[in-house]
Amino acid sequence: MAEVGKKLVDIERTSVLEYLGERENFAELFSEMSFIETKLAAIESIVTEYQVELGTVVGQIEQIQSGLGTKEFRVRNRKDVQTHLRNFINDVNLPKNLKHALLNGTIDETYAEYLTAFNQKLDFLIQYEGKSVKAVADVEPSMRSLAAAAAQRVHQFLQQRLTYAVRDLNTLHAVQKQMLKYRIFFHFLNRHAPDYATEIVNGYVVTVATKYREYFGEQVYKLLGQYALPAATRDDLLGSTTTSSSAINLLNPLNLSLPGFLGGAQEPQQKNKTGSKLKTEIFSLTAHGASINGIDSSVSLPAAFKPETDKLPYDFLFRLINYQLMTSVQTELTFTKEFFGLDLADRLVAPASRLISDNVSTWLQSSFDIVGQLIMLCVCSAYKKAMNEKQDNSLNQHWNTLSAAIATRLRVVFDFNMESMRSVTVEQLLPVDLRPHFLIKRVAEFIAAYLALQKNFPEAIVALKVQPKLGSIIEESSRLIQQMTARFNKENEKLVFMINQADAVITCSAEKGVVADRTTVELTDFIRMLKGSVAKIARNILQDYFLNMVQFVEQNSTASPQGPVLKKPAMESDLVSVLVKEFYISWKAHLRDLNKMLSTKFMNPTIGSAVLSRLLRDLVAHYKIFTDLVKTYYKDVYDGSQQVVPMTELATEVRSYTKTAEGEELSPDTPR
Numbered sequence: 001m002a003e004v005g006k007k008l009v010d011i012e013r014t015s016v017l018e019y020l021g022e023r024e025n026f027a028e029l030f031s032e033m034s035f036i037e038t039k040l041a042a043i044e045s046i047v048t049e050y051q052v053e054l055g056t057v058v059g060q061i062e063q064i065q066s067g068l069g070t071k072e073f074r075v076r077n078r079k080d081v082q083t084h085l086r087n088f089i090n091d092v093n094l095p096k097n098l099k100h101a102l103l104n105g106t107i108d109e110t111y112a113e114y115l116t117a118f119n120q121k122l123d124f125l126i127q128y129e130g131k132s133v134k135a136v137a138d139v140e141p142s143m144r145s146l147a148a149a150a151a152q153r154v155h156q157f158l159q160q161r162l163t164y165a166v167r168d169l170n171t172l173h174a175v176q177k178q179m180l181k182y183r184i185f186f187h188f189l190n191r192h193a194p195d196y197a198t199e200i201v202n203g204y205v206v207t208v209a210t211k212y213r214e215y216f217g218e219q220v221y222k223l224l225g226q227y228a229l230p231a232a233t234r235d236d237l238l239g240s241t242t243t244s245s246s247a248i249n250l251l252n253p254l255n256l257s258l259p260g261f262l263g264g265a266q267e268p269q270q271k272n273k274t275g276s277k278l279k280t281e282i283f284s285l286t287a288h289g290a291s292i293n294g295i296d297s298s299v300s301l302p303a304a305f306k307p308e309t310d311k312l313p314y315d316f317l318f319r320l321i322n323y324q325l326m327t328s329v330q331t332e333l334t335f336t337k338e339f340f341g342l343d344l345a346d347r348l349v350a351p352a353s354r355l356i357s358d359n360v361s362t363w364l365q366s367s368f369d370i371v372g373q374l375i376m377l378c379v380c381s382a383y384k385k386a387m388n389e390k391q392d393n394s395l396n397q398h399w400n401t402l403s404a405a406i407a408t409r410l411r412v413v414f415d416f417n418m419e420s421m422r423s424v425t426v427e428q429l430l431p432v433d434l435r436p437h438f439l440i441k442r443v444a445e446f447i448a449a450y451l452a453l454q455k456n457f458p459e460a461i462v463a464l465k466v467q468p469k470l471g472s473i474i475e476e477s478s479r480l481i482q483q484m485t486a487r488f489n490k491e492n493e494k495l496v497f498m499i500n501q502a503d504a505v506i507t508c509s510a511e512k513g514v515v516a517d518r519t520t521v522e523l524t525d526f527i528r529m530l531k532g533s534v535a536k537i538a539r540n541i542l543q544d545y546f547l548n549m550v551q552f553v554e555q556n557s558t559a560s561p562q563g564p565v566l567k568k569p570a571m572e573s574d575l576v577s578v579l580v581k582e583f584y585i586s587w588k589a590h591l592r593d594l595n596k597m598l599s600t601k602f603m604n605p606t607i608g609s610a611v612l613s614r615l616l617r618d619l620v621a622h623y624k625i626f627t628d629l630v631k632t633y634y635k636d637v638y639d640g641s642q643q644v645v646p647m648t649e650l651a652t653e654v655r656s657y658t659k660t661a662e663g664e665e666l667s668p669d670t671p672r
Contacts, residue, residue: 018538045256103149107157109181114199116184122147122192151193154185163203176335183339208348216352223321224359229311231367236282238442239420241428283371285449291316291375299323302515314363315372319379329394338511342582345394353398358572360402364409370417371449375407378453381460406465414469421476426483434496435603436504442507443477447522452512478525495537502530506616536612545590549583553625584643585645586593595657623650
């Protein structure tokens with residue numbers, strides 16, 4: 001510790017000596033630092049003064065900028081005020097030329113331009129009503145006075161053009177086309193003289209409604225009166241067997257060539273002043289084709305129509321006059337919405353609509369034309385739908401009224417037809433032959449018409465709710481077919497008769513585009529009758545030509561889900577050899593005879609083909625079992641005879657004649 005203390009004393013003594021040696025330098029350094037501090041103080045004083053002056057300058061600049069912005073804003077505001085004031089003065093000012101034109105100018109397209117400008121001034125004036133604007137108050141009396149004078153002139157002009165100048169529908173349409181360029185006139189009245197506007201609307205409605213009533217009054221008299229065929233009566237019901245004094249030539253009113261699958265019929269012809277016809281035609285959709293075909297397109301009288309001598313079905317004329325009414329409504333709807341800004345169409349055609357409805361109601365009271373009424377119902381449904389799709393419901397009440405009246409009458413006529421079918425006796429339907437009976441042909445045409453209309457216009461037909469009534473008519477038809485069938489003595493004649501009746505119904509529907517399948521419940525009875533009769537007659541004919549072979553097979557085999565079950569025959573081998581030989585000798589000749597006979601036996605050639613197909617299918621199945629029996633239980637006959645016809649040979653020959661009803665080629669494995 002003593003040594004450390006000594007060293008610290010030595011270091012201290014050395015430091016003092018060094019400091020004393022540098023005291024002059026320290027004095028000089030102190031002098032320089034004092035000088036620098038003085039200079040820095042001077043600089044700080046200068047900067048402070050500059051900062052004060054700079055703040056003053058910034059304030060002055062901000063003051064100048066503020067003054068400039070205020071002046072610019074004032075200038076801009078002054079310009080805006082000048083512009084608005086100028087516009088205001090222009091809007092409230094009434095130029096002398098405008099006033100003179102409105103009071104004394106000719107009312108034409110130029111007048112419409114002046115009126116448009118004046119209407120804008122009036123609209124501007126209305127904005128300041130009740131706001132105590134002196135400029136507006138100064139000019140308002142003169143503006144109102146001029147508006148009244150202009151309204152009076154415009155009212156007189158519109159009244160002259162839209163009421164007095166309309167002599168008929170042709171002049172009406174010409175006036176409408178011309179008046180569209182004067183839409184501002186009614187707008188002006190509606191805005192500034194609503195009483196005048198109401199008077200113009202009411203005058204137009206009265207005038208135009210009268211013209212439409214006059215026009216459609218003439219059309220109802222001509223189309224639904226003079227040109228219409230007499231209405232079908234009670235003597236024209238499905239089950240009627242009397243001659244109708246009011247019978248009508250529906251099928252060929254213009255002596256046109258129209259096809260029909262049934263050709264000549266047993267039904268006696270009936271005549272009146274319009275020509276001859278069969279009652280069947282009353283129920284034919286083909287006879288009414290022009291009334292419903294192309295329902296979405298326009299319709300007019302046939303080019304070959306001669307008013308002096310020709311007549312047309314009422315349902316066709318019903319469609320024609322309602323098409324005219326519908327197009328008239330569409331024309332009026334377009335004009336009144338564009339010119340008046342109102343939908344006046346329903347008011348304009350209401351009297352014409354009532355005329356048509358009244359005539360239809362009168363006709364319905366005496367009409368028993370069930371197909372014609374169905375078509376009329378579909379026309380109403382189609383036209384209503386077409387208008388509604390265009391957002392036009394102007395005639396909805398018209399269509400609803402007609403539809404209700406027609407539907408009510410239709411249900412009554414359905415009942416009359418149903419009762420006529422129940423009351424007819426088979427004795428009234430004699431004589432009967434194998435061809436389609438005239439009563440069944442009526443039923444065939446009626447069912448085909450109903451189903452075709454239901455397919456194309458489901459809303460109208462389904463809503464009618466007459467399916468049970470139609471079902472009763474079909475049941476009565478089946479009953480009468482069975483009773484007429486009993487008039488034949490031979491089994492095959494009965495089957496041919498039933499086939500021809502059922503096929504007449506099914507084929508007629510097919511010709512109208514209605515496919516007989518599981519969904520067509522109205523044809524179920526006839527499909528069942530046709531298939532059952534085809535199967536039976538095919539079996540009978542097969543037995544007629546191959547009796548011994550068929551009996552042998554059926555006596556010695558039974559059917560099962562897995563296929564035929566063979567039983568050991570009791571017949572001697574010699575007799576079996578005779579059966580083999582008999583078939584070998586005759587089978588090809590029998591096939592030729594069958595093909596020839598069945599191709600001409602039925603009214604519809606396709607039925608002959610169906611019977612032949614079923615017969616040959618059964619033949620192949622029976623012969624397959626026959627050869628199995630011979631091969632199993634009479635092996636000596638099978639192996640020793642050269643007269644056993646191979647299945648492949650039989651199948652090949654059968655293929656040359658026909659195919660099965662399902663469209664598949666026959667084969668030896670075709671089940672029984």
